Amino acid sequence: MATQHRPLGRHAEHDPRSLAYAHGVLPKTAIKSVDWTRRAPIFDQGNVGSCTGNAAAGLLGTDSAARTGLTSTTIGSSVMPVDEDLAVHVYELATQLDSIKGTYPPDDTGSSGIGAAKALKKLGLAASYTHAFSLDALKSALQTGPVMVGTVWLESMFDPDPTTRFVKVDRSSQVAGGHEYVLSAYDTARQAFRIDNSWGESWGAHGSAWFKESDVQWLLSQQGDVTVPAWVTAPAPTPPPPPTPAPGPVPDSRLVEAFGLMRAWAHDNHVNGA
Template identity: 50%
Template sequence: MNITRIPENHNREYRLGRHVRHDPRSADYALPALPKSAIKNVIWERHIPILDQGQIGSCEPNTGVELLATNAVGYTGVTSVQISKSDTQGEFAAGATWQINEDMALQLYRLLTRIDDYPGSWEPDDTGSDGLTMAKALVMLGLSDVYHHAFTYKAAVSALQKGPVAFGTVWYNSMFDPKPDGEIIVDPSSGVAGGHAYMSRQFDADNDRVWIDNHWAESWGLDGRAWVSGTGMTTLLKAQGDVIVPHLIGAAPTPTPTGPTGAQVAAAVRGALTGLGV
C-alpha cells in the first residue's frame, strides 16, 4: 500500500484536500484503453449546480456526490438519493434520503475521515482524504457495487466514453487561475500547492482536452469549469495521480475489456505499481 499525505502549501483562498492511497490490488480492476477510433467527443449531463467546498478540505467527497448527480451509460444522475445501507460509523442511516448538495458532501467527508487511516477526523480536524476511501464509502452506503481504475491517460479518456470519472492529482500553483479560454496550465516548476480531486464529465477529442468540474463555486474558471490538455493530464497522472470510476447502482455493466485479457492488464499494471514502490 502506498500512502502519501500531500500538505497544502499555498496562500490562495481555495482549499484542496486530496492525499495518495494506492493499493496494488486495484490492478485487478484496471480499465483498458479503447482503440483510438472509439474515442469521441462526449459530455455527460449534470443535474446539480456547481458546488463550493469553501474553506474545508472536502474535495474527495464533493467529487463523490457529483458523480451521483451525473449521467452515465444506463444511469441518469439524481438530485437526491436514498441510502440503502447504514455505514459502520453511524453517519448515514439506511433508508434516509439525502439531497445531493454541499451538506451531503460534508456528511460524506465526516464518514471518509473516520474510515481512512489519517490521524484525526472532521470535525474538528480537517484532514483531507483520498479517492480510494471515497469509492469504498459509496460501496459501504449501497450507492455503488464496485469501482474500477484507469492507470493511463488513454484508459481515462476511454472511461469517459461511458460516463464521468473522478480524478485525483497534485495541484500545482499554476493551476489556480485558468486562462480566459478555460485552460489550466500544468507547470510543475510552479511548485506543488497540494492535492486535489475533481470530476470530469467531458472529453473534447477534437482538441484533446479533459474538462473538469471543480467545487470552488461558479466564480472559478468558466462557471466553475475548466480544461486540461492531454499533455497536462498525462503529467498529472504520472505524478501519483489516480482515476477512479465507481460503478453506480443502476448503471450499465462495465464492458468486458477487449485486446489484452483482464489478467494481462492486471499483471502489467501491478508490475508498474511495484516499480513505483507501491
C-alpha cells in the same frame, strides 16, 4: 489577477490490490468526444478539505451511460439532495475508511479518492469501483460516464485563463497540495478534458474549466489516480404472484352419482366382453 488559494484536501493513497480492478482500455478508434451533463449544482467546499467527497457527490449528480445524474438519493431510510451537505457526509465517512491519520470531524486532514469510493460503496450508492491506470484507460472510462481524479495541485492552477478557460499547469511552479475533482467531458478535436471543480460557480466558467491532454497525462504521472464507480441501480420490481384461479361451481350430487354409475356400467360391460 493575483492567485487566489482555495481549499484542497486530497491525499495519494494507492493500494496494490487495486491493480486487480483495472478499468479496461478501448481501441483508439472507439474513443469519441463525450460531454456528460451535470444535474446537480456545482458545489462549494468552502474552507473544508472535502474535495474527495465533493468529487464523489459530483459524479452522483452527473449523467452517465447507466443513468441520468441524480438530484437526490436515498441513504438508509432518508432522502438526501445531492448537494454540499451530501458531499461532506461522503467526506466524513471517507476519513473513517481511508488510511490517512485523522477523521472529520474534528480533524479536517483530507482524504483520498479510494477513501471516497469506499464511502460511496458503504452508503449503498456504488456497487463497486475500478481504477484507470493510463491516459487511454481514462479516455475509455469517460466513454461511459464521468470519473473522479486526484492529482497534485500546483500554484499556477488556481486561476484558469479567463480567455481560454484552460487550467495553467506550469510544471515549474510550486506544489500547493493535492486535489480531487471530476472530469466530465473529453474533446477529441482540442485534445482536452473538462474539469468540474468544487469551488463554487465563480471559479472558471461557472465552476468548470479545461485541461490540455498533455497536462492531464503529466499530472497522472505525479502519483495521480482515476477512480470509476459503478452505480447501484434499482432492482427490478418483484413480479406479483400468479392469481389464484377462482373455484369452479360445485357439481350437483346427483350428477356425481350418475357419472359414477355410468363408469361402473362401462367397466362391467368391457369385462364381460360386450
